[in-house]
Amino acid sequence: MTRCWISFLFFGFAAIPTAWAEVADWVDYPIVPVPATAVKLTDQFWAPRIETNRTATIPSSFAKCEETNRRENFRIAAGLSDKQWLGDYGFNDSDLYKVMEGAAYSLMTHPDDELNGYLDQLIAEIAAAQEEDGYLYTLWTAPADQKPPQYDRMGIRVRNQRWDNLQHDHELYNLGHMYEAAVAHHQATGKTSFLDIAAKSADLLVETFGPGKFESTGGHPEIELGLVRLYRETGRREYLELAKYFIDVRGTTTKDKPRLWGEYCQDHKPFLQQDETVGHAVRALYLYAGVVDVAALLDEQAYVAAIDNLWHSVESSKLYLTGGVGATGAGEAFGRPYQLPNGTAYCETCAAIANVMWNHRLFLLHGDAKYIDTLERTLYNGFLSGVSLDGTHFFYPNPLSSDGQHQRAEWFGCPCCPGNVCRFVPSTPGFAYAVQDDTAYVNLFAAGKAMLPLASGEATITQTTRYPWDGKVQIAVAPSAPDAEITLKVRIPGWARNIANSDGLYEFADADSPQPEVTVAGESVWQPADGGYATITRHWEPGDTVEVALPMPIRRVAADERVEADRGRIALQRGPIVFCVEHPDVPEGHVHNLVLPDNAELATQFESDLLEGVQVIEGEAQATRYEGDEADPVIVAETVPFKAIPYYAWAHRGRGAMDVWLPRSMDAADPLPLPTLANRSQARASRGAAGNVGCLSDGRLPPNSLDQSRGIIHWWPRKGAEHWVQYELPEPTTLSAVEVYWFDDTGVGECRVPESWRLLVRTPGNEEWTEVDSPSQYGVEKDQMNRCEFTPVEATAVRIELQSQPNVSSGLHEWRLEGE
Known part of the structure; x- marks a missing residue:
């Protein structure tokens, strides 16, 4: 495969000249995506969201980066501030890089002098924070007396030298995101200020890592993607070769990595030996996307075979109907085959983005519509739920069932998702079209116009549609060359062909739907066997229009019986x-x-x-x-x-x-419980409680204390503190016993049964809380109800006061009352 060099725009290519690289033929993807900058959407679905991202998501995320010291940390590392380095994680640097990348994409379509100048300021501070030899990691570079007191806790660990904790410290992860942001900025502005920083850093990596040098990789894949993009922008082949090294060294022990880091870090076995998708979902799919890049650019067919097997591992047994991935919060990871719980589904927003990245690259490599089917499913469902309609609040996990405990937040302690949204949304038009010589692919449907660079010359494609609400699409093709022969490949989605999932994990439970229709000048051109595409080859003339009708009946979907949930x-x-x-x-x-x-x-x-x-x-x-x-x-x-x-x-x-x-x-069915004193009462909890207090009286006992599928309340991350939960009774009632089922996620999170607790009541005419008389025991056993009997007392309200164990928090599943 050879193709003239052009540069990537996030997941696609941008035909933007660069002073850094000479145009040359090299091995590449056989199919080239049309960059977002060549696609102008005018629809009422994606165009408003892209504008909201520009006017709300990016500004609010920059504001959060300022508020949480992420910008200031670069000034500290540069010696420009005497403040304390602030943050719980060394990878805080990456959050600013991701928002900057999104801002660069915004500049490509909406020039903004103020935003351009703001980026220049940030880049100058990043340059000042970079050490002389190119090293860039603000926590390490910050003066010793400005490092945080928690330097040996959470995601930040005591270090003796650079690169000595690559499993956890994310030095390479940060740089991968920095490289991606620098390339985007160069493509948007033509300036090399940020690209110079990236190249200086990458040169240090080339000098430092590799066989016979420092033999290791990063615990969180991303550096591979960044190096590939930097290679495309600069033409420096050593960056691509280093990306391959970081892939190949995974799952091996070396003099500098004497033990394996396990599935969580994608370091459990060499990549070519992997046959099941396991571990941290985002790390896995970032790695897989980088592998596909390297496979395409170095024609590594062994990589292709391995990555295809891993795709089937996901598609056949580990993909949610929404396109989300990651079944469990334990390690933010893939579960076992067919382990797809709904209430505890993790489905991280970043994992949805990674799933789109991966499937888009697989389409570019193979040209099969099934990858775009999964991309589209994820785009409209598993990803889009991760950001609020106003663009300023975000989900980290995206469950498929909730008791009300889930709510989008403005920011997180680990805010990887907001920054990813910033850079992802403006890139979505780049998934719509692709080209291969004189073949044009129409992969996604949205009203607007695109300019496609074909071998015979530029062609304009204009879509008219109300998709995704209406399946009628008009596609007008206008080539610049008179009477040009162009092959148009229009994707016919799997759902329109009665295919709910290409590997059978999901099926439509109802009767077959009406068949799609594709016509040109009244002549049908749809051939169902053509890899999911309607293929039309003709000499196109002005005014030629393809009419696509994708019936949209309401479909019932059933899962494979092996999906217990x-x-x-x-x-x-x-x-x-x-x-x-x-x-x-x-x-x-x-x-x-x-x-x-x-x-x-x-x-x-x-x-x-x-x-x-x-x-x-x-x-x-x-x-x-x-x-x-x-x-x-x-x-x-x-x-x-x-x-x-x-x-x-x-x-x-x-x-x-x-x-x-x-x-x-x-x-x-899961019927409503019989009326009880508890579910007729008004439940409240102390400050910091997360979850829906209504679940305490829903009558649904969990299978164990760890389970989260039936609703819990907890106070994480408030640790070692006192908390309370109470019922305001519907009328004065004589109480004689309570039963409590504690939440405890040992091995997964930081909630444990409490160190101690006691039961208080308010009596009629008295606003003071008093402890019940003669409590039998205040039990803290896991996986069972803990019963406490006491001297009967007439009460108007009852409260549990609990003390969490040191350094952990607490929570409850169920709380029942007995009274007369």
């Missing part, structure tokens, strides 16, 4: 959009007790005044609840109306329950 359940999908049912759209806000029978009729309509305009699905479900005697309750059901909204738009209307997967029958 989804067994007996269905999800709703229309077009590329996965839907969910959320608390404001059902009577009394109850969601988990709903059953959606297979024969329930469903309808859809567009609601322009809901959540900035969304398609909704409406119908009737069965709301289940227990009735009768507590010793022998029966399940009853009543028909209730419900509305489903796009999954990406959930959690914008207050805290409450949400589900993507709904039971199909009573066998899988």
Whole structure:
């Protein structure tokens, strides 16, 4: 494979001249993406989001970087500030780099002198923080008396020299993001100020790392991606070769890395021996994206075979319906095959971005539409839920079920996701089109115009559509060369071909949908066997238009029976959009007790005044609840109306329950519990509590203290502190006992059963809290109810006061009351 050199724009190429590299033929991807700068979207879905990213997400993220000392840390390292280095992690530098990268993309389409000048200031401070030989890591370079007192805690560890803690310190991870930002800035402005810093740093890495030199790699892949981009921009082949070295040294022991770091760091076995996707999801997919780059640029066919196997590992058993990846918060990792829990799904926003990066590269390598199918699924669902409609709040995990404990935040202690959103959103137009000689690929559908560089000359493609709400798409092709023969390949999404998932992890449970239609001048051109594309080769003339009709009926989706969490359940999908049912759209806000029978009729309509305009699905479900005697309750059901909204738009209307997967029958139902004193009371918790206090009285006991699928409250990261939770009783009641089920995520997180606790009550006419008399025991056993009996007392409220163990926090699953 040979192709004329052009440079990357985040995930795509940007045909921008550079003074750094000579134009030359070299091995590369066979298919070239059309850069975002050549695509002008005018739709009502992505164009407004890109503008929101420019006007809200990037400015607010820069403000957070200022507020949290991320900018100041560079000034400290440069000797320009006498403040204390601030932060919990040495990789804080990378957060600023990512926002800067996003700002550079913004400048490419929206010139802004103020933003340009601000970037110049930041770059000058970064240059001042860089050591003479090119080393750049603010925590190490900061003067000793300005280093933080927690230098031996959390993500920051005592160090004796550079590179001595690559497993954890993220020196190379930081630099990978810096290289990507520097390339973006060079492409946006033509200035070399940031690129000079990156090249100076990369030259140090080339001098330092490799066989017979310092033989190691980074615990968090990213440097590989950065080095490849820097190679493309500068033509310096040693950067590409170093990226390959960092891949090949993984999973091996060396004189400088005498032990393996394990699955979490993608260092459990050599890459070419890997056959199952495991470990930290973001680290895995960043590595895989870098591997595909190196495979394409060095024609490494062994890499290709290995990466294809790993893709099937994900697609066949580890991919959520939303395109999210990462089943567990334990190590932010992939789970076992078919381990896809909903309430505890991790599905980190960064992992969704990484999944898009990986699948886009695989398409460029193989040209198969199935990779764009997964990219599109992730883009519209698993990624988009990670950022609020106003662009200023973010999810870290993106679960598929919630009791109301999830809420987007402005920033995080580890804010990798906001910065990634900043750089990802303006790049989305770059996934829409690609070219190969005189073949033009139309991969995504959005109204707008694109300029495609084909071998015979430039061609303009104009799309007219309301996608993703409507499957009708008009594609006008206007080549610059008269009567040019161009092959147009229009992707026909898998969901339009009755394929829910290319490897069978998901299937449509209902009857086949109407078939897509593709016509030119009234003539059908759709051939279903053509790799997911409608292929049209012709001499195009002005006015030639392709009419695409992708039917969008409401589809019921079922998961492979081996996915225990989804067994007996269905999800709703229309077009590329996965839907969910959320608390404001059902009577009394109850969601988990709903059953959606297979024969329930469903309808859809567009609601322009809901959540900035969304398609909704409406119908009737069965709301289940227990009735009768507590010793022998029966399940009853009543028909209730419900509305489903796009999954990406959930959690914008207050805290409450949400589900993507709904039971199909009573066998899988989760009925409302019998009325109890606890669930008729008003629950409250002390400052810092996370989660939905309503889960304490929902009657749903977990299988163990570690489980998080049924709702918890906790006070992490407030450690070693006193906390309280209380019930305001509906009327004065004589209480005689309580039962408490503690949350404890030993081995996963930092919540443990409390060191101690006690039970207090408020009595009628008395506002003071007093401890109950003669408590039997204040138990702190895991995996069971802890019962405490006491002298009966008439109370108007009851409170648990607990003391967390040192250096950890606490939480509860369930709290039951016994009274008369």
